[in-house]
Amino acid sequence: MEGVTDYPMRRFMTERGGFTHCVSEFLRVSQEVPPRKTYREFLPELATGSRTPSGTLVQLQLLGGDPEKLAEAAVRACEMGSPGVDLNFGCPAPTVNRHDGGATLLKHPSRIRTIVETVRRAVPAHLPVSAKMRLGWDGIEAIFENTGMAAEGGASWITIHARTRMAAYQPPVFWSQIGKVRRALDGVPLVANGDIWSFEDFLKCRDESGCEHFMMGRGALADPDLVHRVARELGLPADPARDSTPLTREAWAMLVDRFIEISLEYFPVQSAVLARCKQWIRMAHRHRGLEWFDEVKRLETLEELQRYLRGAVVAGPASGSTNVDVKKLS
Numbered sequence: 001m002e003g004v005t006d007y008p009m010r011r012f013m014t015e016r017g018g019f020t021h022c023v024s025e026f027l028r029v030s031q032e033v034p035p036r037k038t039y040r041e042f043l044p045e046l047a048t049g050s051r052t053p054s055g056t057l058v059q060l061q062l063l064g065g066d067p068e069k070l071a072e073a074a075v076r077a078c079e080m081g082s083p084g085v086d087l088n089f090g091c092p093a094p095t096v097n098r099h100d101g102g103a104t105l106l107k108h109p110s111r112i113r114t115i116v117e118t119v120r121r122a123v124p125a126h127l128p129v130s131a132k133m134r135l136g137w138d139g140i141e142a143i144f145e146n147t148g149m150a151a152e153g154g155a156s157w158i159t160i161h162a163r164t165r166m167a168a169y170q171p172p173v174f175w176s177q178i179g180k181v182r183r184a185l186d187g188v189p190l191v192a193n194g195d196i197w198s199f200e201d202f203l204k205c206r207d208e209s210g211c212e213h214f215m216m217g218r219g220a221l222a223d224p225d226l227v228h229r230v231a232r233e234l235g236l237p238a239d240p241a242r243d244s245t246p247l248t249r250e251a252w253a254m255l256v257d258r259f260i261e262i263s264l265e266y267f268p269v270q271s272a273v274l275a276r277c278k279q280w281i282r283m284a285h286r287h288r289g290l291e292w293f294d295e296v297k298r299l300e301t302l303e304e305l306q307r308y309l310r311g312a313v314v315a316g317p318a319s320g321s322t323n324v325d326v327k328k329l330s
């Protein structure tokens with residue numbers, strides 16, 4: 001997820017376990033194929049066999065509309081150690097779509113085939129070339145033709161975010177549509193994605209899609225233990241102690257402390273790390289309604305945030321004080 005699952009978040013989430021595979025944020029390929037330096041900065045895991053420090057494989061995702069450039073970019077990525085590439089046909093951002101990238105390709109099924117085919121031909125055969133797409137631009141039936149095209153182009157697997165580009169992130173998701181595609185599309189593994197916020201959502205998604213593979217984004221961040229419960233259900237390695245019960249503020253304190261430690265090591269700008277922490281906690285708040293979130297919003301330093309999560313009362317400027325006054329809750 002662009003601006004969210006960067007190196008520190010991937011490192012943090014995978015060291016907690018439960019994940020078997022990561023896909024990077026999208027790397028845009030437009031006029032020029034990015035230089036090697038960009039790849040190294042974008043995907044620091046390339047220096048360690050494209051694995052996070054705890055050993056989870058990270059696959060590079062590319063976004064663009066030019067088959068030859070994407071193929072060149074993919075070859076470079078694989079030469080540098082990416083375990084194949086994923087191709088983005090799902091990003092709904094208007095600027096991306098205006099520049100011939102992401103979900104706009106869903107309006108041109110044959111271009112999806114050409115892109116996948118060209119990249120597939122260029123990348124060594126033992127490395128996967130996968131595709132990620134939404135159900136369609138403005139209708140959910142387009143998915144049959146678009147996945148068919150990706151399959152004809154030789155996609156190793158296809159991840160489907162079960163809503164259209166026009167739906168952006170609004171409910172509902174159509175997991176059953178993934179099930180229909182799965183039955184129509186012989187031999188290409190599908191990965192079901194979209195709105196798995198709880199274990200019950202996961203069960204419903206599995207039931208409706210019939211899939212064996214799942215991608216979790218926001219739900220995994222909002223509830224950092226959920227992936228363990230899902231992994232256990234799928235017979236994958238997981239921590240039995242992590243059970244997706246709502247995390248307390250103190251539990252968040254420990255998570256955030258570790259995330260801050262990793263983030264500052266990678267990018268030592270306190271304000272940026274604070275913004276990332278708030279972004280993350282906001283995601284959990286939207287899902288679970290954290291009653292303490294309003295307080296978090298107004299905290300101005302990492303130290304304030306860390307103290308507040310540990311149970312301190314932090315009186316900042318919003319309460320009339322110019323100094324930060326930290327007292328232990330009684």
Ligand SMILES: Cc1cc2nc3c(=O)[nH]c(=O)nc-3n(C[C@H](O)[C@H](O)[C@H](O)COP(=O)(O)O)c2cc1C
Pocket residue numbers: 001002003004024025026061088090132161193194195196215216217218219220
């Ligand atoms: C902030 C944000 C950034 C995203 N960036 C990407 C991206 O770079 N590549 C991609 O394939 N999907 C991206 N997505 C879409 C997610 O991968 C996923 O398909 C979508 O959020 C639905 O799954 P979820 O409900 O599990 O989050 C992004 C989503 C969000 C909210």
